Amino acid sequence: MGHHGPTAETIDRGQIFIKKGSIWSRLPLIGAVMAVVGLVAAIAIYSGNKSSLHAAEGAYEQAWHNVQGAAGADAKATFEHHLAHEKAMHEALDQKLKASADARAVWETAVKSKGTDSESAEIAFVESSAAVVTARDELAHAMHEAKHGRMELAEAVGGEAGEAYIAAQKQLHLAEASTNQFWFSYLTAFMTFLALGLGGLFFVIIQHLVRAGWSIVVRRIAENMMLSLPFLALLSLPIVFLPEAQHALFHWTHPEAVISDVMLASKEGYLNLGFFQTRMVLYILAWSGLAYFFYSQSTGQDKATGEAITNASVRMRWWAPIALVMFAISLTFCAFDLLMSLDPHWFSTMFGVYYFAGCALTTHAFIALIVILLHRSNYLRGVVTRQHYHDLGKYMFGFTVFWTYIGFSQYFLIWYSNIPEETGWFLYRQQDDFIYVCYLLVIGRFLVPFFYMMNGQTKRFAKTMLPAAIWIVCFQVVDMFFLVQPVMAHNYAHETGSHHMELVIGMVDYLTVLGVGGVFLAVFGWGLNRSALVPTKDPRLTESLQFVNIG
Secondary structure (H helix, E strand, O other), X not given: OOOOOOOOOOOXXXXXXXXXXXXXXXXXXXXXXXXXXXXXXXXXXXXXXXHHHHHHXXXXXXXXXXXXXXXXXXXXXXXXXXXXXXXXXXXXXXXXXXXXXHHHHHHHHHXXXXXXXXXHHHHHHHHHHHHHHHHHHHHHHHHHHHHHHHHHHHXXXXXXXXXHHHHHHHHHHHHHHHHHXXXXXXXXXXXXXXXXXHHHHHHHHHHHHOOOOOOHHHHHHHHHHHOOHHHHHHHHHHHHHOHHHHHHHOHHHOHHHHHOOHHHHHOOOOOOHHHHHHHHHHHHHHHHHHHXXXXXXXXXXXXXOOHHHHHHHHHHHHHHHHHHHHHHHHHHHHHHHHOHXXXXXXXXXXXXXXXXXXXXHHHHHHHHHHHHHHHHOOOOOOOOOHHHHXXXXXXXXXXXHXXXXXXXXXXXXXXXXXXXXXXXXXXXXXXXXXXXXXXXXXXXXXXXXXXXXXXXXXXXXXXXHHHHHHHHHHHHHHXXXXXXXXXXXXXXXXXXXXOOOXXXXXXXXXXXXXXXXXXXXXXXXXXXXXXXXXXXXXXXXXXXHOOOOOO
């Protein structure tokens, strides 16, 4: 800063506007084709699996009917006893829930009236609450017995009918898993590209908040990234509102699971569909509103004159701290809702920060990647320099360390405390096939980029920054896979009684990444073509053009 160099007035406009006929001008079309091909093909696979599931359900019901017809009187009596016991436990729980509610009302009345019997009323309420917990455990045990009573009856029948039932049950579990796979793959892809959209929003907010000068020449790329948020919000609607998606992904949406599980019942005030959908709508509105505000202000500034130019900068700077608070709260709770609640027994107050760290890391890598590719297409030359590369590289290195710090801290604290409800989440990710994903994540998202980016010269040159940027962006997919997919494998192993968690990567995984990524790319490409690649009338653009990195 302070030396001769390019200025906002002398900048070559051919460097900051996408030319018609270039590959960049076709980016929206390329993204749209990717989106259509990926999502249509994935939905076609899902539809086929759904048809197979209906057939498997029909075969299962027929096989069960045959078992009942072939079962002896004693075996039938045992099974009916299981069913009667389950029904009795349901009734007992309902009675204890009512008794607990009545005891609570008596206690609250006694406290309000300051009666002398408030202490005894409190004891009665505590005892009734404990009875509810016991009743839930007994119901869970009874439901387990009734569920496995079918298999016991089939084994008692034996012969062709029994074997056909066992085979039909296995086929049903497999068909359910194949159908559910679409939603787990879809969620993995969605959270991957949502990280880029949210990361772009964070980058824009933080640059305005701290009045950063160096980043102005790359800020428009982040603005185009956050422009994808309203469109990604549309892709979240199936997850939020379709019962099929909800039941496939979220165990807490099953009423029979909640009523028999003390942990889920205690979280029902938060983990219920109405509140979940309300929260998701609020997140979507917040992100879309913030993205629209900052994007419209920035691009509007390009066309403004006089005091309107300064006023736009002041408005964006004034709203930045408010936007940051909204962003932090919404991102944290969204990570809780869409990722952490996949395993509703598990909880970590650090989880939102973990997801944020991945968003920030991937965003700086993606910005670097786009700048390098634009340079190779003869854009932004003399606008984004090695000085800016160096800062982007430092953020890539810094957030690699930050992501590792948060991830390890979360793991270390939970594993050391050794609380079963907390350690289980890590335990089944360290078993069987998924242990290799753990190794891949540790090596690929920490060790490799950490040592590669440690050298200062690596951060200054496009040829050394490019592989690091691609590597980091790709490992966001691995990270989301690690958060989402083991839940499905664990559920399948639990349902089938298997002792092995199998890692399955199918065509639907690739297609959903292609489809959701295509939506992101189409919107991002549209933004690149719609306006200049830099905020042309930002009052501090000259400062950014002449930026010298002293670090």
